[in-house]
Amino acid sequence: MNSELIHRIVILGTGNVAVRLSLALKAAELEIVQVYGRNKAKAKTLADKLNSAYTDELNLINHSADLYILCISDDALEEVIKKISFKDAFLVHTSGTTRIEIFGEKHEHFGVFYPLQTFSESKEVNFKNIPFCIEASTKDDKSKLITLAKRVSDHVQSINSEQRKTLHIAAVFASNFTNYFYSIAADILKKEGLSFDLLKPLIQESAAKILSQNPENAQTGPARRGDHKIIAEHLKSLDTNKDYKDLYELISKLIKRKYLGQ
Amino acid sequence: MNSELIHRIVILGTGNVAVRLSLALKAAELEIVQVYGRNKAKAKTLADKLNSAYTDELNLINHSADLYILCISDDALEEVIKKISFKDAFLVHTSGTTRIEIFGEKHEHFGVFYPLQTFSESKEVNFKNIPFCIEASTKDDKSKLITLAKRVSDHVQSINSEQRKTLHIAAVFASNFTNYFYSIAADILKKEGLSFDLLKPLIQESAAKILSQNPENAQTGPARRGDHKIIAEHLKSLDTNKDYKDLYELISKLIKRKYLGQ
Numbered sequence: 001m002n003s004e005l006i007h008r009i010v011i012l013g014t015g016n017v018a019v020r021l022s023l024a025l026k027a028a029e030l031e032i033v034q035v036y037g038r039n040k041a042k043a044k045t046l047a048d049k050l051n052s053a054y055t056d057e058l059n060l061i062n063h064s065a066d067l068y069i070l071c072i073s074d075d076a077l078e079e080v081i082k083k084i085s086f087k088d089a090f091l092v093h094t095s096g097t098t099r100i101e102i103f104g105e106k107h108e109h110f111g112v113f114y115p116l117q118t119f120s121e122s123k124e125v126n127f128k129n130i131p132f133c134i135e136a137s138t139k140d141d142k143s144k145l146i147t148l149a150k151r152v153s154d155h156v157q158s159i160n161s162e163q164r165k166t167l168h169i170a171a172v173f174a175s176n177f178t179n180y181f182y183s184i185a186a187d188i189l190k191k192e193g194l195s196f197d198l199l200k201p202l203i204q205e206s207a208a209k210i211l212s213q214n215p216e217n218a219q220t221g222p223a224r225r226g227d228h229k230i231i232a233e234h235l236k237s238l239d240t241n242k243d244y245k246d247l248y249e250l251i252s253k254l255i256k257r258k259y260l261g262q
Numbered sequence: 263m264n265s266e267l268i269h270r271i272v273i274l275g276t277g278n279v280a281v282r283l284s285l286a287l288k289a290a291e292l293e294i295v296q297v298y299g300r301n302k303a304k305a306k307t308l309a310d311k312l313n314s315a316y317t318d319e320l321n322l323i324n325h326s327a328d329l330y331i332l333c334i335s336d337d338a339l340e341e342v343i344k345k346i347s348f349k350d351a352f353l354v355h356t357s358g359t360t361r362i363e364i365f366g367e368k369h370e371h372f373g374v375f376y377p378l379q380t381f382s383e384s385k386e387v388n389f390k391n392i393p394f395c396i397e398a399s400t401k402d403d404k405s406k407l408i409t410l411a412k413r414v415s416d417h418v419q420s421i422n423s424e425q426r427k428t429l430h431i432a433a434v435f436a437s438n439f440t441n442y443f444y445s446i447a448a449d450i451l452k453k454e455g456l457s458f459d460l461l462k463p464l465i466q467e468s469a470a471k472i473l474s475q476n477p478e479n480a481q482t483g484p485a486r487r488g489d490h491k492i493i494a495e496h497l498k499s500l501d502t503n504k505d506y507k508d509l510y511e512l513i514s515k516l517i518k519r520k521y522l523g524q
Contacts, residue, residue: 016482074484074492097484097492116460118468118482120475129463157460166454167461169496169510170447174461175468176483177513178440183477183520185436192428198378199429199436200473201391201417206380206437207469211462213382215445220278220380221438222336222359230336230359234431243516248431250512251439254505258445 006066006090006148010034011050012080013071014042016119017094019049021071024127026050028151034062058083066090067148069113074098081107090141096168099161100135111136111145114164115153118175127152133159133167184244223255226262268328268352268410272296273312274342275333276304278381279356281311283333286389288312290413296324320345328352329410331375336360343369352403358430361423362397373398373407376426377415380437389414395421395429446506485517488524 009030011022014037022032032050037043040056047054055061061068063086070093072080077093081103084091090109093102096116103110112135117125132149134156136142142158149156159167182203186196209218222230231252238245256262271292273284276299284294294312299305302318309316317323323330325348332355334342339355343365346353352371355364358378365372374397379387394411396418398404404420411418421429444465448458471480484492493514500507518524 073487074489097495117464118471118480120471120480123471123474125467131460131463155463163454163456165495165499166450166456168492169499170450170456170461171464172483172496172510173443173450173506174447175464176481176485176517177509178443178465179468179472179477179481179483180513180517181435181440181443182472183481185432186477188428188432188435192425194425194428194432196476198393198419199432201393202379202433202437203440203469203472205387206441207465209380209382209385210441210444210458210465212385214458215441215448218380218382219438219441219445221434221441223438225335227336230430233359233427234434237427237431244435247439247512247516248434250509251442254509255438255442 004144006144007031008033008065008067010036010062010065010068011046011052011071012036012061012068014039014046015071015073016121017115018069018071019046019121020119020125021069021094021115022046022050024152025148030148030151033065036061063089067092067144069094077102090144092136092145096171097165099165100137101161103137107137109137109141111141112161112164113145113149114159116167116171118179128154131155131157133157133164135160135164184247188244219255219259221255223252224259226256226260266406268406269293270295270327270329272298272324272327272330273308273314273333274298274323274330276301276308277333277335278383279377280331280333281308281383282381282387283331283356283377284308284312286414287410292410292413295327298323325351329354329406331356339364352406354398354407358433359427361427362399363423365399369399371399371403373403374423374426375407375411376421378429378433380441390416393417393419395419395426397422397426446509450506481517481521483517485514486521488518488522 009032011018011032026032032052034052035043035047035054043054068089068091074095092111092113094113096114100112114133116131130153132153134145136145146156185199189196238248271294273280273294288294294314296314297305297309297316305316330351330353336357354373354375356375362374376395378393392415394415396407398407408418447461451458500510
């Protein structure tokens with residue numbers, strides 16, 4: 001049965017997901033046979049790290065791999081999928097939101113291999129804790145993907161397209177939007193000549209708190225306390241930046257309504 | 263000179279800051295002589311942990327302490343300060359935003375002792391990393407507060423009222439508002455029967471990223487990539503909750519403008 005396991009993999013894409021995922025797979029002793037990237041230099045850089053071949057032409061993609069992992073933007077998926085037309089290719093994408101149906105009728109073996117995490121080009125991340133959301137065209141294909149994902153993660157789950165989209169939306173709030181708020185905080189401090197380092201222990205603790213209590217109970221701050229005097233002072237200080245002021249006002253209003261019914 | 267150090271402390275308040283700060287001071291071998299709280303039961307609970315006396319009456323506050331730390335809501339500060347009128351009391355508050363001038367002309371010794379952190383009633387936190395922002399009425403009082411803060415923290419700073427307010431506003435974005443977004447994420451998942459545990463590694467990593475790169479470079483997600491198809495899908499899914507949809511739309515717009523100039 002060993003011959004049925006996925007071993008030889010082609011990575012399509014050279015972004016953060018492609019880099020981190022392919023390195024994790026290599027570390028788990030999978031073989032990355034080729035990297036495809038529109039940007040040849042970036043494909044070479046990644047391929048060098050993986051000891052793999054690389055190409056910037058879709059029609060030069062190796063036909064003999066067990067799996068083709070598409071780590072490319074959602075907008076580009078449809079076109080790339082169309083162009084990989086050789087028989088029996090097993091394709092997966094790594095998108096949070098794109099439905100499995102995007103693989104269409106031309107392909108027989110396809111699925112989703114979605115690691116629920118934020119990836120940096122330079123920062124390593126521990127894959128063991130990352131939830132992997134798996135979906136596939138057939139039971140057998142799903143089983144293969146689950147086996148593969150378990151090589152790198154202890155949290156592999158079968159998740160359908162609808163649930164995956166919900167997870168992705170929640171992740172946008174919990175990660176992308178919170179990071180944007182970190183950058184607002186950094187910007188506010190910078191304008192007053194204060195170091196962003198001062199906020200780092202607070203940011204770490206705010207994230208750590210939700211490991212031991214639900215975020216509803218973890219809520220603190222002027223809006224949660226209904227401290228209108230402080231909110232008014234903060235809004236006055238934010239007068240010079242309408243975007244920040246509007247955000248502060250809107251979110252404070254929502255927090256007050258949620259907790260205080262005001 | 264040892265007699266001039268702060269050693270005997272009265273804590274006013276029984277909220278999260280009062281609990282965490284007083285326990286940290288006790289652990290650093292300061293003596294908490296008394297806890298004041300409007301709620302007598304809560305004052306007793308905290309006092310029991312500190313081996314201290316307690317009272318729910320301001321006129322029964324011990325007159326012999328070296329320092330009175332007011333860990334009470336900004337709205338209540340003015341009134342409590344007025345009522346502590348015995349001579350030579352050295353008063354500090356722990357507020358991020360309230361100016362030092364609130365102590366008025368009746369008091370000679372006063373200051374600010376602001377730990378820049380989010381506190382939970384139940385969760386311990388490592389005080390060593392917490393930035394302490396110190397301000398005082400006289401040089402001598404400031405020196406005493408700095409010495410005290412250094413007993414619990416390695417990050418003690420002299421910060422004026424204006425800078426402290428800026429820090430507090432930045433902290434609201436970086437902590438209170440991000441926690442509110444964690445709770446939105448939890449709510450979105452709950453409605454689909456998905457566990458919030460799935461997001462915990464993502465939340466931890468999103469916070470950890472800003473220790474090694476600035477939040478501007480750490481930004482990822484559909485808005486950062488300008489992935490309009492995904493944004494449109496997410497907004498459609500959020501149709502049932504206008505607040506979440508409006509927030510998603512507004513913040514995505516701001517991220518796109520910041521990074522993509524759109």
